[in-house]
Amino acid sequence: MEAPACWTLMAVLAALVAGSTACPHYCICDNIQGTVTCMKQQLTEIPTTIPEATKHLDIRGNNIDRVTTGAFLPIPYLTHLNLQKCNINHLHEGAFRGLGRLRSLNLGFNNIEFIYQETFDGLYSLQQLIIDNNKIEEIKPGAFAQLGSLNVLNLEGNFLVYLPPLLFQGLQQIKYMRLSKNMINNIADEAFAGLWTLKRLSLDSNELQYLPTEALSRLTAVAKLDLSQNPMTYLGEEVFRMRSLKHLMMNDMSLQDVLLTAFLHSPKLSVVEFRNNQLQVIQPLEGVESLRTINLTGNPIQCNCFMRPFREWMANRTKLKAEVLCHGPGRYEGERLDSLRPVDLRCDSRPLDKEEEELSLVNKPATNNQKGRPCPDHCDCQHDLQHSSCEGKGLRKIPKGFPPDSHLLDMRFNDLRFIPRGSFSGMKQLVSLHLQNCNIHHLNTGAFRGLRNLIYLYLSSNEINSLQPEIFEGLPELTYLYLDHNRLTSIPKGAFRLLPNLFALHLEYNTIPQLTDDNMEGAEKLRRLHLTGNNLTYVSPTALRPSGQLQKLFLDENKLTEVPTVALMGMSALDELKLSRNPIKQIESGAFLPVKGLLQHLWLNNLGLEKISDGAFDGVDEQMQSLYLENNQLSYIPSLENFRNLHTIDLSNNPWDCDCPLLPLRRWLKSSNLKVRAVCSLPRNVTGVSVKDAPFKNCKGNLPKKNQASTKKRKASRTGVVRKTVNRKKLKGSRVGME
16 A cells, blocks of 8 residues: 555656756746746746646746747646736737636736737636736727636726727626726727626726717626716716616816716716816706715815705705815805805805806807707707717808807818907807817907807917917816917917916927917916927026926927926926927936926937936936937936836937946846847947947946046035025925925
């Protein structure tokens, strides 16, 4: 009896020995637990000598360009596979064939652009698929057809714009789907068809302007839905038809109106979050008998007579917790709505403003269609969607008679020449106005008067050559303004002072030569400023100071000869700066110190850049996530050892001199997990060789003495620059952290 047991033990030991010998020398193998780890080994392909019995394989942080068909056939027992941060660009069809036992697959933080129909073939047991933070633009129909066991799908942080019909067909057991932080603006009615088991869906941080009612109505089991940070402005009648919905998040949007019947067909709704929108008034909601929490904090709620019905509705629902703070009138600012009595909520009676009365009487809507509903000739009015369009009709003036409840008006590709005063009277509910490619030369004072709910104004690709502040009179809620591809040669003082909520300003491809002290006056809430392709030669030291909360600044394709360092002082939120295609030959030490600890994305490509001084990136190196330096004239670059959070760096097409001063770059490339293109031009014996592979034979591993001395000098000068910067900030601290 002992002999068979002995033979069995010997067989097990032999198997373990055989398994251990199969382990690649650059990996760590635990044959008892069935785990193999090959992290950050600069691998360029999937290892082929992994022990066959491996169950958990972790290959994070390598440089695997593509995963070929059948790459994992030698290890069919895998249950967990991690391919994060491997710089994968391409997944061949059938890349994971043979992995019928795989339960978890992580492909996050790669460069994948397309998912093909047969990419995930053979993954019958897969329960978790993570493909977040890639560059996915398209997913072919049928790509998920064989993933019948999948519970979790994460597609966050990709480039998806459109979700076509039956995109997720085959996901028979899906529970949670994350589509956050894409660019989705269109969802087909049948996009979510067949997802009978989906419980939670995240669509936050996309570009949805309107609720995809039909698509969402297919999700009969979804209990939690996140739509936050989409540019929606209103919720119409019965737009939510989700009978299982319990928790709805619509925070940080542009909501101005929620109709009382919006949730009539979502009877289980218990939590609604409307934080940080633009709601001034909200009506009592119908059909929400299960509602227990509603959060309206961060809205400009006006506690007047129009909020009295909602206050009474709250009082009659003893189990309802309503978080509502008054923004006005002044006497109630900061008060909780439920602390006020209905009698306190009153409206002061005032005569109707004469000007508003005039606008409301001019050109009452006409009825010209068979249904007897208002719509001008040659235009199309979709009353159910509240959209009106006269696109490409050759019109020479703005017609009258649009439905007064229109939220979107499209007048693109007409020949309007100029927009007279009061052109859009009677359209007080308009949210989005499209006037691109209309050959507009002039905008009269008060051209948009009366559009008090307008958020999007598109004036791109016209012939506008001047701006006056009065043009934007009556647009208190305007958030996105597009003036790109016009003929502007200057920005007059206070041009945007009547736009207190301006968030994004597009001035690309005009002919503006300078940004001066008064240009941004009044644009305190501006977060995105686009000045690409102008003739900018100068940015005044205080030009950007009124917009101290800028997050994105695009100054590329101009004629700047240096980094506008002083102009960046007081920028307390700037995380993205684009300076590409400016004739900047040198980046000086401390160039980005004003945005120390803030800047994450920096474009310095195509400058003709010849020198980056030591200390140029002081203060921003540790936070930097992407740095673009391609197509310059650089032969040397300061040490990158402090760039610990880089996801992307491009050093290609520079004449690198692979001599001792560049040795720190070579060391950094060797130790980095990033795929970096950098090729030697000098010395001649290594021309065309990757900097990473250059020999540097005459260097002893240390910086030359002259570089050590310059390093000490740089540290000393850096200390001085920082002290000066701190002193300036103390003097002008009122601008820091504004808003």
